[in-house]
Amino acid sequence: MEFLSGSWPWYVGGPMLSLVMFLMIVAGSRFGVSSSMETICSLGGAGKLTDYFNFNWKDQSWSLVFIIGVMLGGFFSKALLTGEVAIELSEATKASLIAKGFENPGSGYLPEFFTWENLLTFRGFLFMVGGGFLVGFGTRYAGGCTSGHGIAGLSDFQLPSLLAVIGFFIGGLILTHLVIPYVL
Amino acid sequence: MKNVIILVAGVLFGIVLTKAEILSWYRIYEMFRFESFHMYGVIGSAVVIGWLMIYVIRKTGMKGASGQPIVIDPKPRFVVKPLVGGLIFGLGWAMTGACPGPIYTIIGNGYFVFIVVLAAALLGTFTYGMVASKLPQK
Numbered sequence: 080m081e082f083l084s085g086s087w088p089w090y091v092g093g094p095m096l097s098l099v100m101f102l103m104i105v106a107g108s109r110f111g112v113s114s115s116m117e118t119i120c121s122l123g124g125a126g127k128l129t130d131y132f133n134f135n136w137k138d139q140s141w142s143l144v145f146i147i148g149v150m151l152g153g154f155f156s157k158a159l160l161t162g163e164v165a166i167e168l169s170e171a172t173k174a175s176l177i178a179k180g181f182e183n184p185g186s187g188y189l190p191e192f193f194t195w196e197n198l199l200t201f202r203g204f205l206f207m208v209g210g211g212f213l214v215g216f217g218t219r220y221a222g223g224c225t226s227g228h229g230i231a232g233l234s235d236f237q238l239p240s241l242l243a244v245i246g247f248f249i250g251g252l253i254l255t256h257l258v259i260p261y262v263l
Numbered sequence: 264m265k266n267v268i269i270l271v272a273g274v275l276f277g278i279v280l281t282k283a284e285i286l287s288w289y290r291i292y293e294m295f296r297f298e299s300f301h302m303y304g305v306i307g308s309a310v311v312i313g314w315l316m317i318y319v320i321r322k323t324g325m326k327g328a329s330g331q332p333i334v335i336d337p338k339p340r341f342v343v344k345p346l347v348g349g350l351i352f353g354l355g356w357a358m359t360g361a362c363p364g365p366i367y368t369i370i371g372n373g374y375f376v377f378i379v380v381l382a383a384a385l386l387g388t389f390t391y392g393m394v395a396s397k398l399p400q401k
Contacts, residue, residue: 085282089304092283096309099279101316102272104335106265107327112363116388131392144266145273146367152277153286153371166284172293188287188372189360195376210358211366211380213351215387218363220398221348222339225362228349229306234313237338239345246349247356248295254357255295 084161100231108141111227112149113218115142164188179263202262221246268328277368286368288360295357343399355387 100110118139126133166185176184197203218224221243232240280286283305294302320333327333356362359380361369366384369377
């Protein structure tokens with residue numbers, strides 16, 4: 080049960096991600112998550128406003144089945160969890176967060192500012208609403224996210240996916256090193 | 264059958280995202296500071312094993328679950344879109360600590376405030392759809 084209640088090292092997590100991709104391919108689909116958001120927009124009637132969403136969402140219903148599973152997977156993980164979440168962050172990461180006033184970095188999956196109370200603070204709104212918006216917009220323009228480009232695309236030696244991953248890192252590094260020091 | 268496998272794959276994906284801590288904002292912050300091997304190990308080993316799987320699928324001419332031939336479509340040969348779109352996503356990834364998969368899994372883990380993040384991501388997707396024809400598509 081330790082396998083289900085504890086956390087997994089990278090050499091378990093990585094191969095398990097490959098297994099998820101394998102199942103999606105065998106099912107006759109592909110490994111990707113961000114396209115589900117396009118399907119939801121189409122399902123919601125966005126096709127009446129622009130041709131971009133004017134497709135039959137039923138052709139993409141696999142992406143909705145998949146994300147229901149992804150959500151359930153989180154639910155089961157929480158149900159199987161015993162004890163507190165304690166992420167073994169590196170000492171350097173911990174020290175940098177403590178210097179920013181974080182009390183217990185790594186206790187819980189998310190820092191304290193991801194709460195309803197903080198939603199209307201500058202920091203909370205920027206990180207949750209602004210960040211979420213950029214995730215949705217950016218993955219659509221890029222044509223994929225960390226799974227579709229980062230794992231499925233790189234596994235198939237796709238050059239556009241390599242460019243996308245380079246883009247992910249440029250964006251992430253700018254935000255982490257040039258923005259976070261001023262807002263967190 | 265197809266949907267059953269996809270649902271099982273989704274549940275497994277959600278468990279992996281949680282158990283390997285990929286959904287944690289802390290892990291993403293740590294990754295972008297190059298202070299731990301964890302995320303690089305996760306993504307790197309997934310890509311290497313994924314490459315082997317695709318190689319074997321192609322080499323053996325393996326069939327899918329319903330006996331269908333397996334087709335893996337190449338990505339469209341764009342340059343600006345993956346780079347610029349990727350950069351925009353990267354900014355959001357470092358803020359929320361979540362790429363699209365983890366957004367759903369975090370909600371499943373009971374952090375319901377991430378419904379707001381999901382709504383914002385849907386708004387971003389919708390906005391992209393509205394302006395797509397005005398952006399460089401190459």
